[in-house]
Amino acid sequence: xxxxxxxxxxxxxxxxxxxxxxxxxxxxxxxxxxxxxxxxxxxxxxxxxxxxxxxxxxxxxxxxxxxxxxxxxxxxxxxxxxxxxxxxxxxxxxxxxxxxxxxxxxxxxxxxx
Amino acid sequence: xxxxxxxxxxxxxxxxxxxxxxxxxxxxxxxxxxxxxxxxxxxxxxxxxxxxxxxxxxxxxxxxxxxxxxxxxxxxxxxxxxxxxxxxxxxxxxxxxxxxxxxxxxxxxxxxx
Numbered sequence: 001x002x003x004x005x006x007x008x009x010x011x012x013x014x015x016x017x018x019x020x021x022x023x024x025x026x027x028x029x030x031x032x033x034x035x036x037x038x039x040x041x042x043x044x045x046x047x048x049x050x051x052x053x054x055x056x057x058x059x060x061x062x063x064x065x066x067x068x069x070x071x072x073x074x075x076x077x078x079x080x081x082x083x084x085x086x087x088x089x090x091x092x093x094x095x096x097x098x099x100x101x102x103x104x105x106x107x108x109x110x111x112x113x
Numbered sequence: 114x115x116x117x118x119x120x121x122x123x124x125x126x127x128x129x130x131x132x133x134x135x136x137x138x139x140x141x142x143x144x145x146x147x148x149x150x151x152x153x154x155x156x157x158x159x160x161x162x163x164x165x166x167x168x169x170x171x172x173x174x175x176x177x178x179x180x181x182x183x184x185x186x187x188x189x190x191x192x193x194x195x196x197x198x199x200x201x202x203x204x205x206x207x208x209x210x211x212x213x214x215x216x217x218x219x220x221x222x223x224x225x226x
Contacts, residue, residue: 033213040122042203042218043157058213090156101147101159102214 002027006091006105013081013112021076021108023091029103030096032074033058034066036087037107043090049074050096081112115140117206119217126194126224134189134220136204143209146187148178151201151219160202163187174198199224 004025013019025032033048035058045058049068063085065077074093078085088109092102120135138144145164149157161172168180178189187204204217 035216040218043216045213045215048213092157101149101162102157104156104158106156 002103004091004093004103004105006089006108008108009106010109011111013110015082015112016080019078019081019110021078021089021091021110023074023076023105024072025074025091025093025103026072027093027095027103028071029093030071032068032091032093033102034064034074034076035090035092036060037090038087046076046089078110081110083112086110086112115144115206115208115212115215117204117215117217119202119204119220121220122218123221123223126222128196128224128226129193130224132189132191132194132198132222134202134204134222136187136189136217137185138187138204138206138215139185140206140208145207145209146178146180147205147207147214148172148176148187148189149203149205149216151203153200157203160189194222194224196224196226198222 007022030051034046035043037043044060047066049055091105094102116139118137147162148160150160151157161170163170163180171177176191201219201221203219205214207214
């Protein structure tokens with residue numbers, strides 16, 4: 001089944017403890033992206049990747065890192081999480097940036113205390 | 114930079130009522146337009162999309178949207194809503210070329226029996 005898989009689905013962590021949220025797609029998509037969703041603010045793009053080894057900042061990149069060493073994987077790294085990064089995170093992919101709609105992962109609800 | 118406005122934050126309708134959710138965007142060039150739906154606790158799913166051609170687009174679950182270029186609008190409609198349509202709806206726009214998808218802040222639809 002074609003899908004975007006995110007892990008974990010839920011995560012509670014403490015301020016400053018590094019964490020990684022994984023994202024993997026099995027559709028051979030070139031384009032991948034991370035969004036955070038907050039009440040009243042909709043979805044805001046954190047980082048995106050046009051292809052392997054090509055990443056770029058979205059609208060809210062501060063406090064996040066990404067890497068794209070392989071086409072299928074696009075992990076989101078929080079080196080030193082803070083409470084304002086408590087949010088619902090979605091990974092998405094598409095064939096290429098202009099290629100139709102995005103396929104979204106199931107989301108990761110992160111709480112930083 | 115392009116932006117997307119969804120005018121209604123929360124819409125409450127009775128079953129069988131007709132639905133129209135507004136979406137306006139700010140970009141003068143060629144655009145691709147999308148509507149996504151997010152059911153409670155789930156990820157975003159593509160409802161419909163417009164790339165070119167007939168400005169009236171039909172999507173899944175009886176939804177349709179009309180692209181009116183002169184009004185920079187892409188409103189979502191459904192003639193008769195059901196309780197199962199309770200969800201959050203996001204309009205998204207992508208300008209032509211190498212640009213990411215920009216989402217509106219979403220409209221929450223509550224359908225009551």
